[in-house]
Amino acid sequence: MGIRKIQSTLLAAALLLLTACAGPVLRGTGDLGVIIERATGSVQIVDSSKLVTISSVKGLGDLSHASLVYSRDGRYAYVFGRDGGLTKVDLLRGQIERRVMQAGNSIGGAISQDGQLVAAQNYAPGGVKVFSAETLELVVDVPSSYGDAGLRSKVVGLADAPGNRFVWSLFDAGEIWVGDFSEPMKPRIEKFKNIGIQPYDGLITPNGRFYLAGLFGEDGMALVDLWHPEQGVRRILNGYGKGEEKLPVFKMPHLRGWAVAGRYAYVPAIGRHEVLILDTETWLEAGRIQVAGQPVFVIARPDGRQVWVNFAFPDNGNVDVIDVEKRSVVKQLAPGKAVLHMEFTPRGEAVWISARDDNRVVVYDTANFAQRSVLAAESPSGIFFTSRAARIGF
Amino acid sequence: MGIRKIQSTLLAAALLLLTACAGPVLRGTGDLGVIIERATGSVQIVDSSKLVTISSVKGLGDLSHASLVYSRDGRYAYVFGRDGGLTKVDLLRGQIERRVMQAGNSIGGAISQDGQLVAAQNYAPGGVKVFSAETLELVVDVPSSYGDAGLRSKVVGLADAPGNRFVWSLFDAGEIWVGDFSEPMKPRIEKFKNIGIQPYDGLITPNGRFYLAGLFGEDGMALVDLWHPEQGVRRILNGYGKGEEKLPVFKMPHLRGWAVAGRYAYVPAIGRHEVLILDTETWLEAGRIQVAGQPVFVIARPDGRQVWVNFAFPDNGNVDVIDVEKRSVVKQLAPGKAVLHMEFTPRGEAVWISARDDNRVVVYDTANFAQRSVLAAESPSGIFFTSRAARIGF
Numbered sequence: 001m002g003i004r005k006i007q008s009t010l011l012a013a014a015l016l017l018l019t020a021c022a023g024p025v026l027r028g029t030g031d032l033g034v035i036i037e038r039a040t041g042s043v044q045i046v047d048s049s050k051l052v053t054i055s056s057v058k059g060l061g062d063l064s065h066a067s068l069v070y071s072r073d074g075r076y077a078y079v080f081g082r083d084g085g086l087t088k089v090d091l092l093r094g095q096i097e098r099r100v101m102q103a104g105n106s107i108g109g110a111i112s113q114d115g116q117l118v119a120a121q122n123y124a125p126g127g128v129k130v131f132s133a134e135t136l137e138l139v140v141d142v143p144s145s146y147g148d149a150g151l152r153s154k155v156v157g158l159a160d161a162p163g164n165r166f167v168w169s170l171f172d173a174g175e176i177w178v179g180d181f182s183e184p185m186k187p188r189i190e191k192f193k194n195i196g197i198q199p200y201d202g203l204i205t206p207n208g209r210f211y212l213a214g215l216f217g218e219d220g221m222a223l224v225d226l227w228h229p230e231q232g233v234r235r236i237l238n239g240y241g242k243g244e245e246k247l248p249v250f251k252m253p254h255l256r257g258w259a260v261a262g263r264y265a266y267v268p269a270i271g272r273h274e275v276l277i278l279d280t281e282t283w284l285e286a287g288r289i290q291v292a293g294q295p296v297f298v299i300a301r302p303d304g305r306q307v308w309v310n311f312a313f314p315d316n317g318n319v320d321v322i323d324v325e326k327r328s329v330v331k332q333l334a335p336g337k338a339v340l341h342m343e344f345t346p347r348g349e350a351v352w353i354s355a356r357d358d359n360r361v362v363v364y365d366t367a368n369f370a371q372r373s374v375l376a377a378e379s380p381s382g383i384f385f386t387s388r389a390a391r392i393g394f
Numbered sequence: 395m396g397i398r399k400i401q402s403t404l405l406a407a408a409l410l411l412l413t414a415c416a417g418p419v420l421r422g423t424g425d426l427g428v429i430i431e432r433a434t435g436s437v438q439i440v441d442s443s444k445l446v447t448i449s450s451v452k453g454l455g456d457l458s459h460a461s462l463v464y465s466r467d468g469r470y471a472y473v474f475g476r477d478g479g480l481t482k483v484d485l486l487r488g489q490i491e492r493r494v495m496q497a498g499n500s501i502g503g504a505i506s507q508d509g510q511l512v513a514a515q516n517y518a519p520g521g522v523k524v525f526s527a528e529t530l531e532l533v534v535d536v537p538s539s540y541g542d543a544g545l546r547s548k549v550v551g552l553a554d555a556p557g558n559r560f561v562w563s564l565f566d567a568g569e570i571w572v573g574d575f576s577e578p579m580k581p582r583i584e585k586f587k588n589i590g591i592q593p594y595d596g597l598i599t600p601n602g603r604f605y606l607a608g609l610f611g612e613d614g615m616a617l618v619d620l621w622h623p624e625q626g627v628r629r630i631l632n633g634y635g636k637g638e639e640k641l642p643v644f645k646m647p648h649l650r651g652w653a654v655a656g657r658y659a660y661v662p663a664i665g666r667h668e669v670l671i672l673d674t675e676t677w678l679e680a681g682r683i684q685v686a687g688q689p690v691f692v693i694a695r696p697d698g699r700q701v702w703v704n705f706a707f708p709d710n711g712n713v714d715v716i717d718v719e720k721r722s723v724v725k726q727l728a729p730g731k732a733v734l735h736m737e738f739t740p741r742g743e744a745v746w747i748s749a750r751d752d753n754r755v756v757v758y759d760t761a762n763f764a765q766r767s768v769l770a771a772e773s774p775s776g777i778f779f780t781s782r783a784a785r786i787g788f
Contacts, residue, residue, distance in 0.1 A: 026486050029422040030468025030783050031509075049466050049509065072443050074424025074468070092420050113741045115425075115443065162697040162742060163761055182761075207656065207698045227699065227719070262601065263657065263675065281657065303556040303786060304601040305621065325621070346784035347507045348556060367557055367576075389424050390740030390781035392697060 024092050029074035032091050032386045033343070035354065035361055036079070038063045039379035043079065045091050048345050048352070048385060051363055051373040055094030061085040067108040067256075067382055070389035071133060072115030077384070078133070080109045080120055088136055091386070098136045102129050108256075110160040113392070117181055119158060119166050126152035128168055130181065139184045146173035157202020157213055157255070159393050161226055169199035169213045169222075176202075176213055176224055176233060195222040195233045203255040204393035205265075205280065212236075214255050216270065223283060236283045241272060251312035254297050256394075261304030261324045268295030268309075275309060275322065289327055292318045297341060300324075301366055302348035310339045310353075319353060321369070331369055335362040340380070346387035354380035418486050423468035426485050426780045427737070429748065429755055430473070432457045433773035437473065439485050442739050442746070442779060445757055445767040449488030455479035461502040461650075461776055464783035465527060466509030471778070472527070474503045474514055482530055485780070492530045496523050502650075504554040507786070511575055513552060513560050520546035522562055524575065533578045540567035551596020551607050551649070553787050555620055563593035563607045563616075570596075570607055570618055570627060589616040589627045597649040598787035599659075599674065606630075608649050610664065617677060630677045635666060645706035647690050650788075655698030655718045662689035662703075669703060669716065683721055686712045691735060694718075695760055696742035704733045704747075713747060715763070725763055729756040734774070740781035748774035 035044040062083035084103035103122035127143040153170035197217025253268035265278040277287040293315025307322040321331035336355025363373040388394040456477035478497035497516035521537040547564035591611025647662035659672040671681040687709025701716040715725035730749025757767040782788040
């Protein structure tokens with residue numbers, strides 16, 4: 001064959017070589033995580049073994065109050081933006097795999113037990129939309145219609161439960177809905193009404209049995225035993241602030257990343273500088289712990305020996321560490337300005353804490369509280385590790 | 395340049411192209427698992443989402459009674475062979491990364507909380523050897539020497555605990571050792587003596603707080619509260635078989651994959667057709683459940699609503715499913731001949747069961763007990779999913 005022909009073939013081969021082999025490094029996904037950068041609509045993908053950022057992904061829209069869930073294989077993050085954007089991010093390639101605008105105002109989501117369905121909870125239009133985890137195509141839309149006036153409620157507290165169920169609360173309606181999505185196109189929805197005034201968030205116990213909705217309109221929580229829905233909704237912690245002036249609430253507490261340590265659960269008291277201790281055997285209050293401010297996140301170290309708490313303004317530069325046996329704060333930390341979230345490594349040797357206004361994420365050793373690392377991030381908020389994919393209710 | 399030169403260059407480029415790009419597919423590791431094929435010294439790497447085998451790895455030596463742990467990133471399995479072989483398997487490439495012969499007779503291992511250390515428990519020479527998870531180089535050797543006669547005990551029941559600790563039992567010495575490997579080269583070992591006759595296996599509660607050693611030489615278990623080692627060892631379930639003839643024991647029960655469901659733990663009774671219910675608040679017996687044979691593995695579905703049990707010969711073709719509320723067997727399954735192990739998917743929608751003498755692994759839907767899939771395997775024994783990397787005591 002002629003020189004030119006050969007040269008062009010050679011060139012083609014070389015190009016093919018480049019493109020075909022310029023793929024990302026082969027690696028496990030078990031120690032990956034994502035940091036939400038709320039101001040810039042971007043996320044950082046981090047390695048919790050080496051304590052480094054491995055890539056950054058832009059173009060996720062409004063990420064204020066954003067959260068995410070992980071695909072069953074830990075490769076993809078489904079990021080729920082405040083603007084209704086749902087973005088599937090490929091952690092290995094460090095790029096957006098798919099993105100849809102699914103609502104006007106959204107507030108988080110969940111992934112089904114079998115990993116097939118991703119559900120988004122929306123404020124406007126109010127309801128839950130369920131998508132294919134693979135394609136992000138809409139599978140079914142469940143509007144949060146209530147009453148007779150054709151109103152739709154804001155949806156909050158969406159969580160996954162065993163049996164491919166999702167559970168969520170209707171803020172405006174004061175209802176809890178349990179949806180069985182075993183047949184995704186025809187979900188069976190069970191509605192619990194008059195559960196209390198303004199459920200603002202919900203959580204499910206680590207075993208997936210109990211769903212609790214926190215009430216903003218009154219002191220107390222609504223409890224559903226998902227093993228026995230026929231028993232209806234039970235009111236717990238009723239009137240925990242009775243007779244006392246509630247402080248102005250600058251930030252809603254979050255229940256999702258709640259704390260269950262052994263027999264007891266630790267939940268934020270609204271408008272109070274207290275963490276409430278709940279006995280999960282009786283669901284009665286078992287005590288209170290004074291903390292530095294109004295709790296936002298109350299999260300147990302995976303071994304349940306410590307509970308870490310961050311706070312609303314003006315105490316949002318502090319983190320309190322509670323010893324669950326002493327039932328008191330044993331350590332106070334100041335990771336930076338505007339601490340928004342804390343995430344423990346899967347087995348709890350370290351915790352990652354975002355300090356939004358100092359544009360950094362601080363990693364602490366939970367055994368001795370030493371700073372192990374500081375990562376730069378643009379107004380970091382939520383931090384999420386892929387180990388969530390293997391947990392119920394995350 | 396000359397035709398020949400060009401042609402050889404072209405050939406070289408083509409070869410380079412082939413080798414460089416023949417790498418494995420990019421994928422998450424969160425839904426991977428390994429099936430031990432004990433007869434052939436091989437393992438299958440499986441995908442628990444697609445329910446398929448993705449590769450097979452040979453050359454792991456004697457895998458009778460083999461077990462494994464996972465690297466922090468979920469990419470590597472550390473397989474402990476009965477012959478003392480320790481093999482680091484790369485799940486993504488489907489090949490052996492490293493392999494060392496570290497003892498003459500070994501019986502399993504554990505990985506430290508920080509993922510840096512892999513520990514093997516050995517019968518001969520008796521002791522615990524700790525290796526670098528990265529290189530498999532020996533970090534420190536802790537012989538199980540006891541008494542004054544220079545004897546070394548068989549080591550059993552090795553488990554990881556928070557604080558980069560390992561805990562294990564000395565079968566011949568009747569001792570429990572707690573080793574703090576925060577400084578790997580100089581571990582601090584605390585020894586508990588006279589804990590009972592012939593501890594045969596041990597386990598740690600899911601929160602990493604309590605270590606329990608099962609006793610073969612007497613009816614009972616030895617309990618250590620790792621939050622309060624100063625309290626010493628406590629005997630529990632003492633004389634649970636008192637006054638009754640013990641059946642001949644054809645197979646030792648395994649405690650590692652034990653069942654804690656809510657407040658209660660479910661443990662196999664030795665030489666009896668019973669599962670014992672332990673109250674983890676009081677550590678007193680809370681009841682017994684009659685089952686089809688002598689229990690080997692007693693494992694809770696991740697949501698804790700069911701406990702699945704397999705059995706020793708001659709009942710080793712059965713699996714009983716216990717409802718924890720009814721405290722009775724609600725379903726009996728016959729997955730095949732010689733059922734050796736059961737592994738639940740991380741969030742419990744399915745369970746994988748190995749039937750050694752039928753050379754198959756059967757996957758059941760835990761909601762309706764339907765068979766979802768059957769995989770062919772050569773004398774399959776242990777099944778392990780990568781989600782174990784994120785759990786304490788696995």
